[in-house]
Amino acid sequence: MSKYKDFEKESKIIQAAVTVISEKGYFKASITEIAKIAGVAEGTIYTYFKNKEDLLIRSFENVLDTILNKIRDELLCQSDPFSKIKIIVTEHTLFMEKNPQIANFLQIQLRQSSLSIRQKIKDIMKSYYKILGEILKDGINRGMIRSDVDIRIIGHMIFGTVDLIITSWVLSDKKDKLSDKIDNIYKVILSALKS
């Protein structure tokens, strides 16, 4: 093993954290179990992360980055604001369907943390809202999206609808196919923001 910090090991720990937290919830997920799943000693976790809170935050950053990078890639091929929003809704939803464990982590468990963590998560979420905001601004400038309502409320509406449907799907044991709902979600959102 190299004597320099091993990014593969860090990644293993994050994966284990996402797995265990998804199953047990943040407060019930123990460092002991995360270490066992990651295949490292308990102490090793503290070589890579300051404490349990830091592990949670960095796990979240890691997961969100994965989603956003995928979305950004797909957006490059689109220029129409409505198409771009459809991409976001579609990719966001498909990602969750393909990664139900991460969906549980993001939709349920992450919200089981302390206020200080939630605030940090809110900061990290700004990347998401930034992408959305730019698309909406462009749509308003091009006269395609209504300008009579605060852009942030529209952003919240889009994210809130998608988020709640995913949460609901996670809580319902993922019985339905989530991807089947994409068209409906998009249709509703579209009606709400057209000018």
Added chain:
Amino acid sequence: MSKYKDFEKESKIIQAAVTVISEKGYFKASITEIAKIAGVAEGTIYTYFKNKEDLLIRSFENVLDTILNKIRDELLCQSDPFSKIKIIVTEHTLFMEKNPQIANFLQIQLRQSSLSIRQKIKDIMKSYYKILGEILKDGINRGMIRSDVDIRIIGHMIFGTVDLIITSWVLSDKKDKLSDKIDNIYKVILSALKS
């Protein structure tokens, strides 16, 4: 002791639970502190509630009942589906603005519980969706609300939008006036469900 007194004590405990959980979060709210605030001994809590989880569930039922009763009262004076939805949005939002502590409990702390608790919460939430569902069904029958989209998705959209805006308000330290946003929220929702 009389049965009357028992209910009063139970109620005191629930109020204390809501208060403490709002401030500290579910996992950090200790039975010891809830007992102290309620003015009873720790052991007494276990006379009225099976365990900490049971106390949380019954506290949530209690709070949701209060909100729904208020909404039901107001709905009696309305017959138009759109007006009814406006009542729901308005009352829901106003209640949170008037009771920021309970808002914190519902929007943030309640979500810091275990999966089993969240499932139970979902069950209790059905009362809310039932009210919403009946209004929507009536609207569809009267040709006022679009019928091309699953009624549950519309329900989620309405609740999701309101819920997210309240959550966002709670997390932002309640700086803005929440009630100022009601008209905008209603406007967006209306566009989305009109036929």
Added chain:
Amino acid sequence: MSKYKDFEKESKIIQAAVTVISEKGYFKASITEIAKIAGVAEGTIYTYFKNKEDLLIRSFENVLDTILNKIRDELLCQSDPFSKIKIIVTEHTLFMEKNPQIANFLQIQLRQSSLSIRQKIKDIMKSYYKILGEILKDGINRGMIRSDVDIRIIGHMIFGTVDLIITSWVLSDKKDKLSDKIDNIYKVILSALKS
């Protein structure tokens, strides 16, 4: 067992703490072992003491009180300042000889604590210096004790000499009889403070 805090149990814990700390030293004395010796559960210690530091402080107060009460009792029968100082030297030394475990606790282990604890110990020690100071002041007023040197330096000299000889005795495995040295100690001290 009574449902009110049990002072016998508190006393048992203090005794166990003195025993274990004497043997292992403050930092190596574990709460687990103290609890085992005291015959209580680990958690019980935290019913009576805020934390490990608090347990140490209150153990020290307890031991010092025992010594000072004994000294105060004996002092009542004396009026001459020199006789009083002899009483202090004698009782202090005899107590340590009779309680070698406590001697070790006071002379060695107590000093293995954090700066904050040492500061608190210094405060508690003021009771000791107060008794000494009053005797010296009286002796100066009566012209029996030299007035050309700061009274606190004389106090330190008396306590320092006694203290160091006891410490030395503790560290030397208590081979000599400590009480045999009392006369010599007193003689030296007397020469130093006579006017």
Added chain:
Amino acid sequence: MSKYKDFEKESKIIQAAVTVISEKGYFKASITEIAKIAGVAEGTIYTYFKNKEDLLIRSFENVLDTILNKIRDELLCQSDPFSKIKIIVTEHTLFMEKNPQIANFLQIQLRQSSLSIRQKIKDIMKSYYKILGEILKDGINRGMIRSDVDIRIIGHMIFGTVDLIITSWVLSDKKDKLSDKIDNIYKVILSALKS
């Protein structure tokens, strides 16, 4: 690497140990921090020292050597026992005043170690008592120092008085000038040992 460089590294580690232990205390001083301050890797410390305890002992030896060498140098110019004792009191006190960090190390932190360490410290301290003992013996032979009291008790009295006053000064945040007290200390000691 040359042997010269080894001694420099060993010296750096000892200096770092004294610094860190002075600030944090023995049990709270971590090998990690000592290594960082010394500018070496943690593992390197174990090339030069058997373990943490060994590092402490050898740091103490090092510091005491520095003091004693200084005292021995100054003693060469004196032949009178009283003058020699004055030199010891003066140099000991001045050294501490000039090196408050080392004073803290010797007076406070060193005493926060285990019994086994304290025993070794006692052995090393014999060098100090040896110097003192020879002066006192000479004084007794020349009829200048009282012969009715055990020489070791006088030695303890001298060291104990100086030691306690320094400890007291260290604990009082070094507000007063320590050197101002030298004359008083010497005066008290002298009265006690004159024949």
Added chain:
DNA sequence: TATGAATGAGACTTCATTCAT
């Protein structure tokens, strides 16, 4: 029914020491 002292499992975290590089 009400009490609250007692419990003890289990949580997070630290850190001296090792050993492969």
Added chain:
DNA sequence: CATGAATGAAGTCTCATTCAT
């Protein structure tokens, strides 16, 4: 010799729950 990532035992402390009174 030097390195520093990895280890894992051990530590302190919390807290939901129980049960004798």
